[in-house]
Every structure is written in structure tokens, then in C-alpha cells.
Amino acid sequence: MSSDLASRASQSKDISRNKKKLDGKGQFWLVFRYFALTILFVIAALPIYIMVINSVKGVTGVNQSAAFLPPTSLNFGAWGPTWKILREPMIRTLVFVLQSSIISAIIGSINGYVFAKWRFKGSTFIFTTFLFGMFIPYQAIMIPLTQFNRWAGIGGTIYVLVFAHVIYGIPICTLIFRNYYQAIPNELIEAARVDGAGMVHIFRTIILPLSIPGFVVVLIWQFTSAWNDFLFAIFLTGGSPKLSVATTALNFITGSGNQVYYGNNMTASLIVSIPTLLVYMFLGRYFLRGLLSGSLKG
């Protein structure tokens, strides 16, 4: 299933075995491929390159015509003040993102278990409805969500975001866990059932211990998407500074009117991107797996 999909896409193809001598044409194509790959590399890396080099040029990054060039001297002048503004929102984001990811991972794993191993009449239909939930745009539920929050008494607190991301995370988490659990052989569960273990007991003693990689995938996925979310954040918090999270705080810094302070803006953007970039760098394999699970078919 999707884990095969991910391993297919994430493992480099073994090229050693077809290392036959390249003829002239083959060599030309090899050079061509590297050339094309390098061009694409430059394009892909350009925006982050701009961000990094301009974040060490001080607050304004004065010289526009040299903006593509690396700085002649390191100037971290923009880092202190930006960090001061971003520190509190980033910690707040971290806390709420962790909460919402953990909750939705747990719910997702229970759902996924039921859908994968305890099929009941109509479960395919319900599962398909779940999947549709993945495609519902944020916009379609935003207005009632604010009213619901007020009704539930969590309006104006960070829990509006926890709640929103949990709800939105359930479909994708369920899907990832379902695919993951489908790879667990049914015999294992049958055997436990013969021994008299119930549904919950099997889940606790057999499924959960096997779920660690699944949890890593789901947590990373939820972490990244909740951290990077802007629409819910700006909408549900109403731009209140008490509730500003990483993306809204960043938008406040870089928003219209402040566009001349490029050095400052780039620094702020970089700081906000660091957590997700770190996750990507160190756990990229799991990140990719989460991405591909979103594609349903594997």
C-alpha cells in the first residue's frame, strides 16, 4: 500500500547493476540529465537561498542590485529584533500544534484500526465520506466553526485552533493509519481473537506497539500542516495579538507597508520556517510517506 509507494519513491534506484559501458549517445544523455537536474536545482533552491543570504545583511539589506550575491560580511542585526517579536507566537504555535497533532494521531489510529480490521456493513461508505472530508476546503466550514467555538466556550482561546486542526486532521490520519494497518497480517488478529482477546484488547496489545512508524508519519504530517496553516489561524483568532501564531505573526511583520525592510522580512520568514525545515531535513522520509498517503491509491 502507501508505504510501498513511499519506499518506491524514496529509495534511490540501484544503478550499480546496470553499470555497463556507456556509448557516446549514452554519455551525452547522462550529461544532459545532470545539466537539466542542476538547472532545476537552482530554480528550486533560489527562494530559500535569497532568504538565507538576505537574512544576514542587516535590517534593510540596502543594496538591491547585490541581493543575489552572498553578503560580504555577516550582519545578524535583523535577527535579534525579529526573534523578539516571533518568540512568543512561535512557542504558542509549538504548544498548540503538538496538542492537535497528538490528539488527531490518536483518533486517527483508532479509526484506522476499525476501518482496516473490523469491517462492518457500510464501512466503505463511511470511509469514503471520511475521505471526502480531506477535500473539504477550510472556507466551507469557517463561519459555522466560529459560531460553534463561541457556543462551546472556547472562542478567543488557542483551543479554537487545536479543535480546528484536530477535526481537519482526522480524515488524513485515519487514511494513513488504515493503509498502515492493512499491511498487518489478518492472521495475527485472528489468532488473538481465538485466544479470546477483544477488539480493544487487540488494539492495545498488538496494534499499538506496531504503530510507532505510523505515528511518526502522522505526527510529522500534522505538525507541518498545522504549523504552516494561515487561513484558520488568521480567521479563527480574528487577528488578535494575544493569539498570534507563527504564520500570523510573520504576516504582521512582512505585510503590506513593511515591504522595504527586506532584510528584516527575510529573517522573520526564515525563523518561522526553521522548525518545519528541520523536521523535513531529519525526517524527510516520513514526511514523504505522509505526502504520498494523501494520494489515496498505492
Added chain:
Amino acid sequence: MIGWTLKFSFSNRTSAWKKDNSFAGFARYTELLQDPEFTHAFSNLLKFTIVFMVGTMISGLIMALLLEKGIKGEGFFRSTYLYPMAISFIAMGTSWRWLMDSAQGPKATGLNLIFEKMHLTFLENAWYTSIKSSMFAMALPAIWQMSGYVMALFLAGFRGIPDDLREAARVDGASEYKIYRHILFPQLSPTFLTILIILGHISMKVFDLIYGIASKGYVTKVLAIYMWQVIFDFQNYAKGAAIAVVILVLIAVVVIPYLIYVSKTEEAK
């Protein structure tokens, strides 16, 4: 929740202080149709969707084709192509806003500066600030962000095809081009479909990206931006809900048949 939004969209709640929730039928929708801002946002969205989908497909496929047979350093290239997916658009918007700065000629910055230096002045343009090129310019960062994802999907697709198939065709004397055209691509049609659906639904609800770069500017307005404006700036909840419903319907039309198809094939297994 969706029902709630629907109810709103059929109501008279056109301002925050006039708490009138009476039923208004399709009044909000007919209003939308006559609203030039709405049709403008709608056509912008269509343009964006077409450019974005075609562009991402092509560049993702090129990346996958280049990597597909395996090459030294594959992992390195693959990770660089994919990293944009991990970054918020509010953050990357800063870079892109600078890259797509509209200043031209001697004052050029960003991409225009590169074109200026390379004497490709005809390529310099106003990017997202001109109504002519706005949606093309906006599609650029979107393509940049999603190409790596499409590449990963294609790669997974290619690698799911057994090598024997290729070998067999090669033995039969098929050229590389013919192998791709007649053997590999037909096998990938489910992958193509999946990618179309994913890109399509992302495109319909696009918001962060455009907001991050151009805020609420008129030339780059799409449905999601307009909805936001209607709700926040004009406090017209009913109309905002109606726009949300339009977005939802657009997505549903594409996604529901796909999901039914997927669940049918799952059941057949």
C-alpha cells in the same frame, strides 16, 4: 457544519449588526452572479488553475523522468525538489514577492534583474501587478511548490512498473521513446488521475499563497480571497458563505466521482 454554511448562504445575514437570519432563497447566489468582483475572481481562479495544473504536471513529470532510471545523487536532487512542500507560503511569499518585483529597467530587482543582466529584457515584466500576467505570475510559486510532490508521485508510479516490461520491449526493438509512449505512460494513468484531482482541489481553494504575496489586491483576486474580504471587511456573512459553497461545489464535482471510483476499485480487490 457544511449544512450550517449552506443555511447561512441562503439567509439574509448580510451584515454583522443586522441579525436577520431569515430565509432568502437563492438571493445571495444571484447577487454573486451579478457581482463583477465575483466573476473577476472566478475567471482569475480558472486561469490560475489551468496554468498551475499544466505547469506543475509538466515540471513534475520532467523531474521524474530525469530521475526515474536512477542517477548518482538522486537523493540529493529529490530532497531539494521536494523541500518547498515543507515551508509555509506566508514565509516563502516574502522571497517570491521580492523575486517577482515589478520594477523594470535599471531599477529592476529580483527575477527582472537577472533578465536585465542577461540582456533578456523582453522577459522582464510586471509579474503579479499587471492584470495581463497576474495569474501566470501567481501560478509560478505554486508550480514551484507542488512540482516536487508531483515528481514523487510519478516516481512512485514509474518504480511500480516491473523492469521486465521495459526489458521485453527493448528486446523487441522498441526505441526508448516508444517504450515510454506505449508501455510506461499507459500504466501510469491512475497516477495521472490522482495528480489531477489533488492539484485541482488545491488550486480551487488557493489562499495562503496569493495572500502571502499580493495580499488582497484586485488583480490577483480569487474566490478564497474574495470570500475573506467579504466576511472580514464587509461583514457580509451570507454572501461569504455563498462563495464558500461555490468553492465547495467546484471541488465536490471533481472529487466525489473520483472517490466513488476509488472505493469501487478498493472493494473489487
